[in-house]
Amino acid sequence: MRVIRGRVFFRGQLGPLSLGIDEDGKIAAIKKTLRGDEEIDHGDLLILPGCVDLHVHMRDPGLTHKEDFPSGTRSAAIGGVTTVGEMPNTLPPVTSRAAFERKASVLRGRAAIDYALYAAPPSSDATATLEEAAAFKIYMAESTGGLQMNPANVGAVLVEAASQGKLVAVHAEDPEKFLAGKPRDLPSHASIRPKEAEASAVSTLGKIRGSAKLHIAHVTCIEALDAVPIGATCEVTPHHLFLDVSKPLGSHGKVNPPLRSPQDRDALWSAFRNGRIDAVASDHAPHTLEEKDGPFDESPAGVPGVATSFPLLMRRARAGEISLPRLVASMASRPAEILGVPKGLIEVGRDADLIALDPRQSEPIRAKRLRYKCGWTPFEGMEGCFPRTVYLRGDAIVEDGEPATDHRGRLIRPLS
Numbered sequence: 001m002r003v004i005r006g007r008v009f010f011r012g013q014l015g016p017l018s019l020g021i022d023e024d025g026k027i028a029a030i031k032k033t034l035r036g037d038e039e040i041d042h043g044d045l046l047i048l049p050g051c052v053d054l055h056v057h058m059r060d061p062g063l064t065h066k067e068d069f070p071s072g073t074r075s076a077a078i079g080g081v082t083t084v085g086e087m088p089n090t091l092p093p094v095t096s097r098a099a100f101e102r103k104a105s106v107l108r109g110r111a112a113i114d115y116a117l118y119a120a121p122p123s124s125d126a127t128a129t130l131e132e133a134a135a136f137k138i139y140m141a142e143s144t145g146g147l148q149m150n151p152a153n154v155g156a157v158l159v160e161a162a163s164q165g166k167l168v169a170v171h172a173e174d175p176e177k178f179l180a181g182k183p184r185d186l187p188s189h190a191s192i193r194p195k196e197a198e199a200s201a202v203s204t205l206g207k208i209r210g211s212a213k214l215h216i217a218h219v220t221c222i223e224a225l226d227a228v229p230i231g232a233t234c235e236v237t238p239h240h241l242f243l244d245v246s247k248p249l250g251s252h253g254k255v256n257p258p259l260r261s262p263q264d265r266d267a268l269w270s271a272f273r274n275g276r277i278d279a280v281a282s283d284h285a286p287h288t289l290e291e292k293d294g295p296f297d298e299s300p301a302g303v304p305g306v307a308t309s310f311p312l313l314m315r316r317a318r319a320g321e322i323s324l325p326r327l328v329a330s331m332a333s334r335p336a337e338i339l340g341v342p343k344g345l346i347e348v349g350r351d352a353d354l355i356a357l358d359p360r361q362s363e364p365i366r367a368k369r370l371r372y373k374c375g376w377t378p379f380e381g382m383e384g385c386f387p388r389t390v391y392l393r394g395d396a397i398v399e400d401g402e403p404a405t406d407h408r409g410r411l412i413r414p415l416s
């Protein structure tokens, strides 16, 4: 048995503990002291569960000039993420069983971390054939990949997904509430796709939800949050928590739904801190600088973020702006629960996906360090607290902050 020691976050508290890891990479014992064939002592370092990012776009297959599965999952590991939910708007889009199987086979053996795959059912009939997907994604408005769903189909897809007990994550913006015109900058982009469009889409979903496990992706404002129906879950992205239209980002800050005003961002941060938002998800959506640098209205929406979510939030936790239990819940345990995967918690029987870090050590975020294929980050220069060691099922995949091994990740399916 391998033993890992440190100040472990266990059942809501930090304490000096030893974790015994069995041959399958699961946590087999948690005790004050344990002996093993191999013992790793992290001393004073914090040991937290690896993060589960519900929402990433690794662009593989089909768009691999922006990112690919090896590069994106390696970056995720550097940032303390050990499981991702990969979105279906790759090429070809995952709208059928054949496309799902093709994507699963293309990705096999190329991931640094574990991953679940979403599918995008175009209709309830397609939903019925996509049982192997971990969850479904529905786009109510146009975004990368052209998967916008006919609004007439949304209700039937929710019913079919409910019958399979499967999560449905929704990009909730109501295009009928969009204003005419071309965005020239971040403020005009935010006015053309206003907060009302989000709130309207979320409240429509509340009405047609039935018994579906509904998850609202990337809420940007209190108005949308107030419309989330009881029993549904929601996520927030670090770009909506840390960036807003007042930042000099130009098209590098273009995302959908858009960045909002500093006041909206403050309100969102308070709601997050107070536990009104279930999960942090990066919506990691890389594009090359060449693509992003075109005229604002032609620049594709999306920013990379999978490697910076945890470091940015850990830095804020260190500064006392959010509690450590809140951070762990929103980045590990709750997203694992939403996706229905055996991750996100330090507990006997769970996968030993762990991060070890010194919370006193922070550094300015530099794109080079993150190793994204696209080579840039909208958080350049902001302070982050990066993990020193990251374990996937008990194996170190990051050591001294640098990638240690590759290709240990597996496709995971939700527990049924």
Ligand SMILES: [Zn+2]
Residues within 6 Å of the ligand: 055, 057, 087, 283, 285
């Ligand atoms: Zn997305």
